[in-house]
Amino acid sequence: MKLDNFIAQMMESARLVQARDVSSATDVIQKALADAGLVAPNPARTPAATAEDDAAAFVDLNPAPAWSKTPQPRPQARARPARPARGPAKSPPPEDLPGKFIGGSFSCEAGTRRYKLYIPSQSTFTARPLIVMLHGCTQGSDDFAVGTGMNALAEKNGCLVLYPEQDGKANRNRCWNWFEASHQVRGVGEPELLAAMTRQVAAEHGADNARIFAAGLSAGGAMAAILAAEYPELYAAVGVHSGLAAGCARDLMSGLNAMKKPGRARALREGVPIIVFHGDGDHLVHADNGDAVLQQFVAVHAKAQATPLHVQHDEHQRGKRRCTQSTWRNREGRAVAEHWVVHGAGHAWSGGNPRGSHTDATGPSASGEMLRFFLEQAR
Structure with missing residues (x-):
């Protein structure tokens, strides 16, 4: 295979x-x-x-979108091979939206990272929700914003959207280092950097502290699961797309093994609501990892109420894809977990814009469903 x-x-x-x-x-x-x-x-x-x-390098690749393909010059005699670029050769053309998409940089003891922030155009007298979007390997903030289409949804729903960007010096392929033990615990490494960045941006831009969410793709999805596990007081819900469970690996070797077969995920002390998307045709991160993420969080929700959660399964046809949606509800009837299995889909953001990388435009909108799930939650 x-x-x-x-x-x-x-x-x-x-x-x-x-x-x-x-x-x-x-x-x-x-x-x-x-x-x-x-x-x-x-x-x-x-x-x-x-x-x-x-x-x-830790690898997470899909075919590049059309905008990133540039004509290659003809080789000339004695020409030395060009050094591979550390970042994307290009960024996709920006979306034409009325809000502001600004850049910034954040530093703390855990490090420094650049970010982009979408600020919706409409004024408001109430605090806005904040969504933290974590890109996958080889991606950047602009690419991920275009591919997920989250800014357009945020404009309609009055949300702030923060896109932290991994530094090529921290990981050559710009993967979040979810598979390293030093980046899986509270107070250190990338989890602490991302949580501190979230707090600062939320304070500076008047975000609603009860409605701060995180979502990510692949390596970004795995890091979103870690943020939920380590900072449950900060993130009111998380979305994990084609990712892996928190703590399922301790180094590169075990991370590669987990991509093929889920490793044993650690038990969580406290759970937050979670929505998981995964294609059952994913050839890079096996779909069983979606189940592992889901069960890691469902287990702590069930333990919190000391009774099994009620689960409901629904079949949908969205676009060209069939999908199975499973919803877990607590005894108050509130959805605390959702699992979307997109049949036949590979390692790509479901319902995404093909102008961005790692997207599958033929399935249900992961961005739309995640935002809907998030806005139903409040701390």
């Missing part, structure tokens, strides 16, 4: 890195991507390749 071969090659690259053979590890990564049809075969490596280019 494609996934089996891909994971095996990535695990071999990790073994080579541990053996300090980074050059061979990079060659294995490039071959894995080429065999999976995710990138063109890499040209022969030269002594000019830098140590940075040799660094092993």
Whole structure:
């Protein structure tokens, strides 16, 4: 199977890195991507390749959208291979919306990250909800905003939307480091940086502290689950799309294994409402991970009320995709968890805009359903 071969090659690259053979590890990564049809075969490596280019990377790739494809110049004699860009070659054209989409930077003891913030156009005398959107690997804030279409929904519903952006120096492929033990606990690493950024932006822009939410795709979805697990007093609900359970890995090797088969997720002390989206045709992060995320949070909700939750299953046809929606309700009848399985869908944001990367326009709108679920919640 494609996934089996891909994971095996990535695990071999990790073994080579541990053996300090980074050059061979990079060659294995490039071959894995080429065999999976995710990138063109890499040209022969030269002594000019830098140590940075040799660094092993955690991979989360889908075909690039049309806007990112630029004509390649013809090779000339004695031309040296160009160094791969650290960030996206381009950003998609911005959306034509009446609100403001501003950039900023946040620093704390845990580090520094850039971000973009969407501020809806309509004035209000009440505090606005704030949605924190965490992109997947190889993505950036502009790309994720366009691909998810969340800004347009936020404009209609009067929400602020914060897009933190991973730094290529922290992870070469701009993945949030969900698989590292040092980025899975409260008070340190990326979880602390993202939580502190959330608090500052919420304070500066008058967000409603009872309606702060987080959502993410793939590595971003896994980090959203960690934020919910470690900062339940801050985030009123979370959305995890094609992600993994909090604490299911401790390092790169166990993270790769978890992508293929969910690892044992830790029990949570406190749960927040959660909505999970996953395609059952996902070849990169197996759909069983969606079940693992869901059960991690359902278990703590059920324990809190000491009785089983009521679950309801519904079948839908949305666009060209069939999907199964499962809803867990507590004894007051409030939905505390939803699970959307999008049949036949791969590793991509469901109902997304094809102008952004990692999107599948043919399914239900993950952005619309997540926002609907979020706005039904209040701390």
